[in-house]
Amino acid sequence: QVRLVESGGGLVQAGDSLRLSCAASGDTVSAYSAGWFRQAPGKEREFVAVISRASLVALVADSVKGRFTVSRDNAKNTVSLEMNILKVEDTAVYYCAARLGSIKNLVKEYEYWGQGTQVTVSS
Numbered sequence: 001q002v003r004l005v006e007s008g009g010g011l012v013q014a015g016d017s018l019r020l021s022c023a024a025s026g027d028t029v030s031a032y033s034a035g036w037f038r039q040a041p042g043k044e045r046e047f048v049a050v051i052s053r054a055s056l057v058a059l060v061a062d063s064v065k066g067r068f069t070v071s072r073d074n075a076k077n078t079v080s081l082e083m084n085i086l087k088v089e090d091t092a093v094y095y096c097a098a099r100l101g102s103i104k105n106l107v108k109e110y111e112y113w114g115q116g117t118q119v120t121v122s123s
Helices: none
Strands: 003-007 010-013 018-025 032-039 048-053 056-058 068-073 078-083 092-100 115-123
Touching: 003 092, 010 032, 018 032, 018 092, 018 115, 032 068, 032 078, 048 078, 056 068, 078 092
Parallel strands: 010 115
Antiparallel strands: 003 018, 018 078, 032 048, 032 092, 048 056, 068 078, 092 115
16 A cells, blocks of 8 residues: 655745655555646645656646646656646645556546645735
8 A cells, every 4th residue: 555745835926836746655656657636725626637657648637738747756656746837726735646557537536645735826
């Protein structure tokens, strides 16, 4: 069973960049498809970006396409989210998630979750 811990959140201004990291332990992350979801206040958790086990496939939500990039380093057991040109509407708690098996972009398909990291974008 894999355990996930996110880091890198914070308060930034619109237009800034931020990099989130997810450290995996308890199992090798290379066995899992993994990625990022977010949840804004009063809204449901939503898909942001996910990446396949060998980094061959990445899925990115339309709302962040061209601004966010998901990547992973299986040797370091980490998954990252590079966020550029941040907008106020990107404000949310960002969660790292992992699943055994092929890449999916649905919240319900992911079995393992981190505790989340807050990203706040001010105007």
